[in-house]
Amino acid sequence: MREAGATRARLQLRDLFSKEKAARGFDINLAIKSSKSGWVLGAAVGFTLEPFYPPTARIGTAGWLVVALLVVCTGVCMYVLTKRPERVTRDTLLFTAYLALANVAAAQWLAGGLPAPYHELYPFLICTAAAVHTPARFSVFLAVLVGVAVVPEVGHASLGDLITELALWALASVFILAVMWHLRQSRADSWEKEARANELARVDPLTGLGNRRAFEESMATEIARSRRHESPLSLLVCDLDQFKRINDAYGHLAGDNCLRQVADALGNELRGADVCFRWGGDEFVVVLPGTDEAAALGVVARIESVVAGSCARPDETPLHVTCGHAVLLEWMSADDLVAAADRTLLARKTGRVTNAQPAS
DSSP: OHHHHHHHHHHHHHHHHOHHHHHTTOOHHHHHHHHHHHHHHHHHHHHHHTTTSOTTTTTTTHHHHHHHHHHHHHHHHHHHHHHOGGGOOHHHHHHHHHHHHHHHHHHHHHTTSTTSGGGGGHHHHHHHHHHHSOHHHHHHHHHHHHHHHHGGGTTOTTHHHHHHHHHHHHHHHHHHHHHHHHHHHHHHHHHHHHHHHHHHTTBOTTTOSBOHHHHHHHHHHHHHHHHHHTOOEEEEEEEETTHHHHHHHHOHHHHHHHHHHHHHHHHHHSOSSOEEEEEETTEEEEEEETOOHHHHHHHHHHHHHHHHHHOBOTTSOBOOEEEEEEEOOTTOOHHHHHHHHHHHHHHHHTTSSOTTOOOO
């Protein structure tokens, strides 16, 4: 039991510092808001203290130049966080955390070190970094913070108090890290469940092909792409011949098996860019990007031949499908394209056109 517990603890610790786990559930928008809040609070406190503890104790009035340069850098970061959030990444937020640390450390040193109170801002940096960054990044940040806070004060009488204060806040940060880790993992699990649910909502459970909802979404995308690039787009509507007779004679399970056979044949025959969907009942639709009418007719002939050669009814006789095709015209919507392919299918079913002749 003790060994099992130790192994579990090692695995949890490894997960805590793994890059893969660290990226799960990270919400950049929430992280930006937390960072902005920390900057606003820290800036308000820092600027309030400067008239009482000016940055002139170490290098005289040149200290104001250092402060001015840091303020400019801070302003740039705040502008990016506020006006260009789409450009902000986790690395950007990490840079702002170290910039904030540089601001506080510089203010503390320029003001003469302890007892200047700028070090009281370190807890804000610790808490903000723990809330925003991953455990691995935070650990490095905390080590750097302790170094820049403690080393300049070596030999000062109040150094022990500063170390104690930092140690207490470091312990508090462990709690913050644990809470944020749990929230991020829960958020990631929720996102993954939602993504799976959305995916399943677009998949026909019988054949594994995309369903009608997925087809409608795909058509909107493909029509927009076709018009943007001025490339042809064709659509096939494929109907399983005499499907009702199969169901009536052999039962719905046999009919379902026939549908699965056809779906597999279509999936294996199409090019990588082509996409097949189950439209409903015994009908399938195939989207053919970059395919003109002549090429679409070739696909029709190939599909009908492949299905007849590889799919069988329960009595071992070949299954057959009939396909109707249509090519996207400038005035057509998705519904218009489907209707045109349906008309071709109906004409071929009733024998008014042949494989090589589209319906008018």
